[in-house]
Amino acid sequence: MLTRLFTALLLLAVPVLGVYTFVTAADHGWWMQPEVSTFGQDVDFLFYLILGMVTFFFVLTEMLLFWFVWRYSKKDSSKAVYTHGSHKLEMLWTAVPAGLLVLIAFFQMSTWAEMRFKGSFPEGEPFAHVWASQFDWRFQYPGADGEFGTMDDLESPYEFVVPVNQPVKFVLHSRDVIHSFSVPAFRLKQDAMPGLAIPVWFQAEEIGEYDLVCMELCGWGHYKMAGKVRVVSEEDYRAYMAGLQSEFMNTGMEG
Amino acid sequence: MDLTTCRRSSAALLAGAALLLTSGCDFEPHAADREYALSENNLGELADAPDVQATILGALEMLYGTPQEPKFMVTSDWRSDGYNPNWPTYPKGEDGGGDFTDEQLDALYADNTARHAEALALVEAGDYDAVADTYLPQALVQNWKRLMEDKAAGQFDTDGKFDEAAFKDEARRTLVEFYPTLRQSADFYRRECLHCHGNSGGGDGPTARFLSPLPRDYRKGVFKFTALADKATPRREDLFRIVAEGVYTTAMPSFRRFGDAELNGVTDYVRLLAMRGEVETRLTYAFLDAESITPDDVSESYLDVWAKWTDPNKEVITFDGEIPAPTPELIARGRELFMDPAKGNCFSCHGEQGLGNGASAWETDSDGVKHRIKDDWGHDIIPRNLVRGVFRFGRKPIDIYRRIYAGINGTPMPGLGKSTDANGDPLLPGDDMWALVHYVRSLGEKEDGFGLDAFSVVEAMDGGVDPLQHGAPHEGANDEHHGGAQAH
Numbered sequence: 001m002l003t004r005l006f007t008a009l010l011l012l013a014v015p016v017l018g019v020y021t022f023v024t025a026a027d028h029g030w031w032m033q034p035e036v037s038t039f040g041q042d043v044d045f046l047f048y049l050i051l052g053m054v055t056f057f058f059v060l061t062e063m064l065l066f067w068f069v070w071r072y073s074k075k076d077s078s079k080a081v082y083t084h085g086s087h088k089l090e091m092l093w094t095a096v097p098a099g100l101l102v103l104i105a106f107f108q109m110s111t112w113a114e115m116r117f118k119g120s121f122p123e124g125e126p127f128a129h130v131w132a133s134q135f136d137w138r139f140q141y142p143g144a145d146g147e148f149g150t151m152d153d154l155e156s157p158y159e160f161v162v163p164v165n166q167p168v169k170f171v172l173h174s175r176d177v178i179h180s181f182s183v184p185a186f187r188l189k190q191d192a193m194p195g196l197a198i199p200v201w202f203q204a205e206e207i208g209e210y211d212l213v214c215m216e217l218c219g220w221g222h223y224k225m226a227g228k229v230r231v232v233s234e235e236d237y238r239a240y241m242a243g244l245q246s247e248f249m250n251t252g253m254e255g
Numbered sequence: 256m257d258l259t260t261c262r263r264s265s266a267a268l269l270a271g272a273a274l275l276l277t278s279g280c281d282f283e284p285h286a287a288d289r290e291y292a293l294s295e296n297n298l299g300e301l302a303d304a305p306d307v308q309a310t311i312l313g314a315l316e317m318l319y320g321t322p323q324e325p326k327f328m329v330t331s332d333w334r335s336d337g338y339n340p341n342w343p344t345y346p347k348g349e350d351g352g353g354d355f356t357d358e359q360l361d362a363l364y365a366d367n368t369a370r371h372a373e374a375l376a377l378v379e380a381g382d383y384d385a386v387a388d389t390y391l392p393q394a395l396v397q398n399w400k401r402l403m404e405d406k407a408a409g410q411f412d413t414d415g416k417f418d419e420a421a422f423k424d425e426a427r428r429t430l431v432e433f434y435p436t437l438r439q440s441a442d443f444y445r446r447e448c449l450h451c452h453g454n455s456g457g458g459d460g461p462t463a464r465f466l467s468p469l470p471r472d473y474r475k476g477v478f479k480f481t482a483l484a485d486k487a488t489p490r491r492e493d494l495f496r497i498v499a500e501g502v503y504t505t506a507m508p509s510f511r512r513f514g515d516a517e518l519n520g521v522t523d524y525v526r527l528l529a530m531r532g533e534v535e536t537r538l539t540y541a542f543l544d545a546e547s548i549t550p551d552d553v554s555e556s557y558l559d560v561w562a563k564w565t566d567p568n569k570e571v572i573t574f575d576g577e578i579p580a581p582t583p584e585l586i587a588r589g590r591e592l593f594m595d596p597a598k599g600n601c602f603s604c605h606g607e608q609g610l611g612n613g614a615s616a617w618e619t620d621s622d623g624v625k626h627r628i629k630d631d632w633g634h635d636i637i638p639r640n641l642v643r644g645v646f647r648f649g650r651k652p653i654d655i656y657r658r659i660y661a662g663i664n665g666t667p668m669p670g671l672g673k674s675t676d677a678n679g680d681p682l683l684p685g686d687d688m689w690a691l692v693h694y695v696r697s698l699g700e701k702e703d704g705f706g707l708d709a710f711s712v713v714e715a716m717d718g719g720v721d722p723l724q725h726g727a728p729h730e731g732a733n734d735e736h737h738g739g740a741q742a743h
Contacts (some may be wrong), residue, residue: 027446049511125291132352133504135508136503149582151693151699155649157501158509158511219465221506225508226512249577249578250651252571
């Protein structure tokens with residue numbers, strides 16, 4: 001009796017603690033950062049949609065498990081009975097998840113297209129080429145000639161400066177292994193593949209500094225591979241570029 | 256299965272899981288070195304004299320402290336001058352080093368103010384307990400805790416009443432004038448640097464063996480990249496730049512996520528380790544020369560090495576004037592100099608195409624085996640492949656200028672800035688230095704380093720174009736993304 005109660009309560013603790021963790025996560029600062037990019041809301045909608053479905057079925061199955069253990073456990077001496085199961089039930093729990101998966105697939109299509117399809121990419125030259133390497137980020141901007149790959153390209157480590165409320169396209173590269181360019185506040189994540197130039201875009205809606213992290217285990221220094229995306233006003237963006245430019249032409253006279 | 260067996264097997268399962276979870280942990284407290292060690296070379300030289308090893312380690316501990324309590328010994332002369340190298344941000348004469356200029360201090364405090372803005376706002380609002388919850392450097396959290404303890408102990412009470420104005424001043428000062436002590440910087444070093452650079456700065460930390468190139472061994476006092484002429488020992492600014500910007504395409508990343516105060520602090524500690532290593536070697540060879548080490552040897556090497564590191568008269572390589580534009584003529588002139596054995600002679604190591612495959616980068620040993628030449632640390636030298644357009648010390652014109660001017664310390668890369676030809680005239684007069692700089696920079700320009708465009712790969716699969724075919728007609732997105740790279 002006691003063992004039965006204990007086991008059943010243990011199983012009950014799983015959904016209760018699971019839901020409790022999620023509900024209180026935000027109070028502990030464990031939840032997602034506020035989204036600040038144009039497709040952030042769509043991504044969050046999909047996230048919460050899936051989270052809602054998962055929560056429903058998680059709680060349902062866990063409660064059933066608890067209930068079966070509590071209600072149907074027999075004394076130690078009793079013999080188990082063979083049952084063939086229920087075809088109807090099995091069809092139900094195959095068809096419903098399958099239907100939900102199709103639903104999710106349809107729901108996410110427009111968001112995915114907006115983020116990744118070529119047609120939705122902003123026109124024109126990219127703002128920067130972003131180079132991932134073990135274990136830091138480099139940001140390469142066109143110099144005075146506005147072209148990449150020329151002698152006057154500007155380069156800066158750690159900090160990616162972009163203007164606010166403008167679609168920012170950049171090209172992602174890796175110099176060595178697979179890295180992943182991820183800005184959680186933008187709901188943006190893209191792997192960097194060695195040998196591939198991968199176009200990525202986002203549009204940040206709020207001025208501020210956002211964490212840039214490598215989200216693909218890239219070696220022992222992976223945890224060190226941090227950066228910042230600094231979203232600034234158009235004016236500050238020009239000032240920053242002018243600063244990079246004058247630093248580039250610096251001859252050491254100013255110390 | 257009866258209940259007891261069941262219980263027993265679950266207990267065994269639990270124990271197994273616990274074992275699995277902790278199997279990666281190292282419970283040996285001595286796994287991390289708690290003391291500075293002699294370098295391998297010096298240890299070899301002193302293998303027969305364990306007492307001398309102990310003498311040297313003792314002398315070094317007196318001069319530089321221990322990893323837990325690192326400090327520069329303050330000589331009596333320094334003390335009477337009011338000079339203390341352990342407090343670089345304090346003005347000289349107030350028991351400080353006065354190592355920073357006023358402008359540098361202002362910049363340092365401005366950086367602190369910006370980084371600790373949230374905490375400062377809480378101080379202004381009088382919400383002192385919430386300060387510890389904001390994001391602060393680990394060392395500053397310690398300082399803040401100490402301040403709050405002082406507050407609780409009644410240190411800010413006048414006539415039994417809490418003097419809020421005095422406390423606010425002190426709290427502001429703690430946050431704005433934050434600068435880690437050497438001990439706190441040693442903690443920082445152990446968290447961020449030790450795993451590659453090692454406990455004694457020997458470049459022999461546990462992760463070092465995975466790296467190519469290997470991490471710097473500070474103890475020779477030779478650092479490859481500085482802005483200084485004459486192979487001088489680096490200034491604080493030179494080391495700071497390396498820490499802040501990293502050494503590109505090596506495992507040394509940019510540490511800009513930490514504030515200027517913390518990075519300057521760790522630079523102090525790196526300097527301590529470097530000086531300690533040099534003194535160690537000097538004492539070792541003093542013993543090998545004279546069969547004994549005198550107190551004079553110790554103080555002399557300490558002061559010598561200190562003077563070498565802190566010499567205020569090191570020449571920073573600058574260029575007075577505007578950088579000449581990289582015209583095709585200037586670049587062509589640079590190519591000439593690159594290939595001229597009497598001038599640049601660059602091709603001998605960097606190769607005629609700048610691919611880093613020149614013949615001089617190899618040597619044949621007595622057995623007739625060809626191998627790469629070695630640098631001061633005994634590692635293989637691979638001359639820079641200039642066509643990649645990636646430079647460890649930065650790709651700005653002045654960075655390349657400084658490399659050509661001063662060379663690379665610890666390697667055969669010569670400094671041409673002060674070289675003269677057979678007639679005693681400057682080797683690279685007028686714009687010749689810049690011609691070479693621009694030529695080297697132009698080599699990187701030709702690189703199609705932008706790789707395959709992800710869209711063009713998809714298009715290629717659709718349309719049968721081979722993206723691997725160099726110069727194959729790319730259309731649409733490809734041109735858009737490649738931009739100028741393809742124009743060349």
